[in-house]
Amino acid sequence: MNDLPISLRRYFQSLAGCAYFFAGGALRRKHRPLLYLLCKHFGFEKEPEGPSARPAATVPTVSASAIIQDDTAVCLSRIADVEGNITPAELMILAALVKQRGPAVCFEIGTFDGRTTENIAANQPVDGQCYTLDLPLDGADRAALPLASGDKTYIKKPVSGARMSKQAQSGRITQLYGDSGTFDFSPYYGKVDLMFIDGSHSYEYVLSDTEAAWKMVTPGGLILWHDYDSRWWPGVTRALNQLQGQDPRFAAIRHVENTALCCLIR
Numbered sequence: 001m002n003d004l005p006i007s008l009r010r011y012f013q014s015l016a017g018c019a020y021f022f023a024g025g026a027l028r029r030k031h032r033p034l035l036y037l038l039c040k041h042f043g044f045e046k047e048p049e050g051p052s053a054r055p056a057a058t059v060p061t062v063s064a065s066a067i068i069q070d071d072t073a074v075c076l077s078r079i080a081d082v083e084g085n086i087t088p089a090e091l092m093i094l095a096a097l098v099k100q101r102g103p104a105v106c107f108e109i110g111t112f113d114g115r116t117t118e119n120i121a122a123n124q125p126v127d128g129q130c131y132t133l134d135l136p137l138d139g140a141d142r143a144a145l146p147l148a149s150g151d152k153t154y155i156k157k158p159v160s161g162a163r164m165s166k167q168a169q170s171g172r173i174t175q176l177y178g179d180s181g182t183f184d185f186s187p188y189y190g191k192v193d194l195m196f197i198d199g200s201h202s203y204e205y206v207l208s209d210t211e212a213a214w215k216m217v218t219p220g221g222l223i224l225w226h227d228y229d230s231r232w233w234p235g236v237t238r239a240l241n242q243l244q245g246q247d248p249r250f251a252a253i254r255h256v257e258n259t260a261l262c263c264l265i266r
């Protein structure tokens with residue numbers, strides 16, 4: 001059978017798709033997996049193997065509807081996500097948890113462009129305070145613990161909090177700079193009502209940031225982690241599997257279904 005006409009049609013359709021893809025379409029989240037597949041096809045990318053392979057997710061799940069009250073109304077800004085942000089659905093869940101719990105003090109590790117910070121602060125009570133810690137631009141080369149491969153993409157940016165409005169920054173948000181592996185968290189011990197951990201994605205940093213969170217968050221307060229069960233960040237999954245499965249303090253961690261969020265009421 002002559003399949004040349006079909007192949008020719010596919011050739012020109014692919015050509016049109018490639019023109020769009022390489023003219024910028026590749027930066028859209030839904031097209032990005034194709035970059036990985038192309039690199040893999042041409043031998044530039046290998047599936048992780050051995051101990052760094054994607055671990056199975058073992059943290060029990062909870063549905064978003066089970067943790068969010070039905071009548072919670074949130075305030076959202078900068079909803080569209082860029083590479084490195086949490087997804088719009090995750091942003092909504094985070095905002096809803098902040099809104100319904102009314103935390104006076106929030107603490108985020110990993111400011112990045114400030115999108116999550118601004119949305120956390122916008123849903124806190126009017127007299128709330130939101131602290132956000134970020135590694136300075138040159139900090140990647142002096143990090144106290146091993147970073148995950150891929151962390152540097154988000155560390156090496158000209159400015160932290162670039163997407164936060166001036167109004168948000170001058171209100172209840174305080175930007176802090178330092179390495180979460182060495183930062184002095186002691187002034188915040190026992191004072192934080194909600195903590196969001198989305199800094200370095202290495203196993204070592206997730207364990208270290210979680211220990212800091214445990215000391216900072218008040219009993220009954222909420223700890224949230226991002227990037228659980230992500231193919232790109234196996235260290236986060238390994239650390240949270242271990243904490244939930246082996247450390248009684250963290251046995252109640254739950255993975256929010258259809259998201260990369262995990263949560264725990266301390």
Ligand SMILES: C[S@@+](CC[C@H](N)C(=O)[O-])C[C@H]1O[C@@H](n2cnc3c(N)ncnc32)[C@H](O)[C@@H]1O
Pocket residue numbers: 084085086109110111112113114115116133134135143151154155156178179180181198199200201205
């Ligand atoms: C993936 S981004 C966070 C994204 C953010 N939550 C959002 O949705 O917009 C990770 C951030 O953690 C910061 N970071 C990485 N390692 C860190 C460390 N050791 N201490 C503090 N911040 C760190 C990076 O500079 C980066 O801004």
